[in-house]
Amino acid sequence: MSTSLTARDGVGRQVDYWWTVYKRTWRGGIISSFVSPLFYVVGMGVLLGGFIEGDPARLEGATSYLAYIVPGLVAAHAMQLAVGETTYPVMGGIKWHKSYHAQMATPLAVRDIVNAHLLFVLSRIGSATAVFMLVLAPFGLFESWWGPFLAWLAQLLVGMAFATVVFGVSARMTSEEGFGVIFRLGVVPLTLFSGAFFPIDNLGPLLAWVARLTPLWHGVDLSRMLCLDTVDWPLAAVHLVVLAAITAWGWWWAIRGLEQRLGDS
Amino acid sequence: MSLDHRATTPALSPWGALSAITLRNYTTYRRYWKLFLTGFLEPVFYLFSIGIGVGQLIDTFEFNGQSIPYAEFVAPGMLAASAFNGALLDSTYNVFFKLKYDKLYDQMLATPLTTADVARGEILWGQLRGASYSAAFLLVMLAMGMISSWWALLALPATLLIGFAFSAVCMGLTTYMKSFQDFDKITLVQLPMFLFSATFFPVEAFGDGPVRWVVEATPLYRGVVLCRELTTGALTWSSAVSVAYLLVMGVLGLLLVRRRLDKLLLT
Numbered sequence: 001m002s003t004s005l006t007a008r009d010g011v012g013r014q015v016d017y018w019w020t021v022y023k024r025t026w027r028g029g030i031i032s033s034f035v036s037p038l039f040y041v042v043g044m045g046v047l048l049g050g051f052i053e054g055d056p057a058r059l060e061g062a063t064s065y066l067a068y069i070v071p072g073l074v075a076a077h078a079m080q081l082a083v084g085e086t087t088y089p090v091m092g093g094i095k096w097h098k099s100y101h102a103q104m105a106t107p108l109a110v111r112d113i114v115n116a117h118l119l120f121v122l123s124r125i126g127s128a129t130a131v132f133m134l135v136l137a138p139f140g141l142f143e144s145w146w147g148p149f150l151a152w153l154a155q156l157l158v159g160m161a162f163a164t165v166v167f168g169v170s171a172r173m174t175s176e177e178g179f180g181v182i183f184r185l186g187v188v189p190l191t192l193f194s195g196a197f198f199p200i201d202n203l204g205p206l207l208a209w210v211a212r213l214t215p216l217w218h219g220v221d222l223s224r225m226l227c228l229d230t231v232d233w234p235l236a237a238v239h240l241v242v243l244a245a246i247t248a249w250g251w252w253w254a255i256r257g258l259e260q261r262l263g264d265s
Numbered sequence: 266m267s268l269d270h271r272a273t274t275p276a277l278s279p280w281g282a283l284s285a286i287t288l289r290n291y292t293t294y295r296r297y298w299k300l301f302l303t304g305f306l307e308p309v310f311y312l313f314s315i316g317i318g319v320g321q322l323i324d325t326f327e328f329n330g331q332s333i334p335y336a337e338f339v340a341p342g343m344l345a346a347s348a349f350n351g352a353l354l355d356s357t358y359n360v361f362f363k364l365k366y367d368k369l370y371d372q373m374l375a376t377p378l379t380t381a382d383v384a385r386g387e388i389l390w391g392q393l394r395g396a397s398y399s400a401a402f403l404l405v406m407l408a409m410g411m412i413s414s415w416w417a418l419l420a421l422p423a424t425l426l427i428g429f430a431f432s433a434v435c436m437g438l439t440t441y442m443k444s445f446q447d448f449d450k451i452t453l454v455q456l457p458m459f460l461f462s463a464t465f466f467p468v469e470a471f472g473d474g475p476v477r478w479v480v481e482a483t484p485l486y487r488g489v490v491l492c493r494e495l496t497t498g499a500l501t502w503s504s505a506v507s508v509a510y511l512l513v514m515g516v517l518g519l520l521l522v523r524r525r526l527d528k529l530l531l532t
Binding site for chain 2: 027030031032035036039040042043044047048050051052053058059065177180181184185188189192193197198202203
């Protein structure tokens with residue numbers, strides 16, 4: 001029997017829960033959300049970038065290596081946070097602290113549980129990437145005032161594309177062992193080869209096409225063209241459609257996965 | 266309380282103790298073979314991405330008077346950094362878990378094993394794992410033509426030295442940790458060491474001031490430069506300094522671990 005709630009009501013009833021989670025965990029998140037990416041900006045962007053000539057022809061229109069990597073780093077960071085927030089925490093809700101089961105004992109439906117969790121992830125990604133972009137704004141890396149705003153929305157979309165799909169994976173997984181493999185064979189190579197650190201053409205024609213098929217590349221490229229004001233609108237539209245389609249499918253898949261999982265147990 | 270039972274139980278030789286602990290680690294670790302295999306890929310991914318992808322944006326670097334391509338510059342850095350990362354993770358998260366949640370060391374000390382055996386056994390296990398990664402990585406470097414000297418044969422023991430130094434010290438420091446929240450502090454040390462130890466760019470990037478002295482005094486920098494000197498064959502007296510530095514660090518760490526385990530588990 002289910003007395004179905006509206007989507008708004010379903011999420012609204014969980015606000016105090018996620019607010020409590022946030023209040024208790026935000027300190028741990030500071031280092032992974034803000035300090036680590038800043039180390040990367042200084043190490044790779046500033047120091048290694050000092051040895052790289054700021055040639056727009058070789059850097060997809062960027063006049064310095066720092067300006068080149070920052071939009072990609074932030075997009076990759078959105079992905080990393082999204083994966084981090086939808087692996088162990090989702091398994092925790094199912095298996096360890098069983099908060100999903102507790103939530104299911106109320107009028108909440110699986111859809112509401114997934115929505116609220118994903119909105120929490122969205123707020124984490126949104127705040128982390130916004131602070132990141134704001135801190136970098138004074139360094140003259142952005143070519144227009146509106147580009148970084150749109151780039152931030154693009155980063156949110158990248159985050160949600162990964163958050164929904166990985167939520168679906170986690171909802172179906174029975175052991176946390178697989179998460180290590182997701183990070184090593186998914187997150188790390190995507191971060192390194194999706195055009196965040198160097199133009200994917202440097203990989204050679206074949207691998208460059210492989211990189212173009214990865215969702216992160218769409219996000220990195222979109223984020224970068226908006227920050228550098230080198231927007232190729234038809235291509236931007238393709239990026240947008242790909243990321244939105246993944247997010248929509250992932251959302252459906254996540255809800256379905258959790259429905260099956262909680263129904264079985 | 267005196268440890269009277271030790272007088273009545275037959276003593277284990279240090280080698281017997283080491284092999285017992287190693288066998289135990291091997292038995293439990295077999296389940297995690299996927300993590301073991303993929304662990305090797307991480308530095309290789311970094312090498313291809315940074316060394317080759319970013320390397321096309323950089324001409325060459327000067328190192329000890331030689332001019333070397335960027336990928337050849339980064340590869341020994343990744344070799345050393347991977348030994349460092351592996352040792353660090355093994356001797357912090359794993360040790361913390363065994364010490365605090367599994368109570369594994371309490372159980373081990375209920376057998377004829379001593380705290381010194383436990384410390385040596387855990388570090389040896391980390392080294393075996395690290396050595397297999399380093400050897401595989403060196404083969405990748407060789408296959409890609411990134412090794413230009415026979416001295417590179419010594420790069421494998423050099424990575425073991427790096428692993429030993431960090432395992433011992435980090436295991437010692439882990440005994441002071443109270444909760445998982447403390448692990449954020451590890452990231453705070455690990456990431457800057459990884460990024461700023463002349464792994465990705467020459468130490469000249471820091472100028473000539475005190476920042477550079479600080480970098481040159483950090484243990485990972487010594488390890489990175491040592492590996493780079495060995496794979497390029499550009500050895501200097503500072504290579505010997507690096508070796509002595511890491512050796513002393515490891516021995517001090519080992520003494521700390523032993524003292525701390527005595528204090529935590531035998532009182």
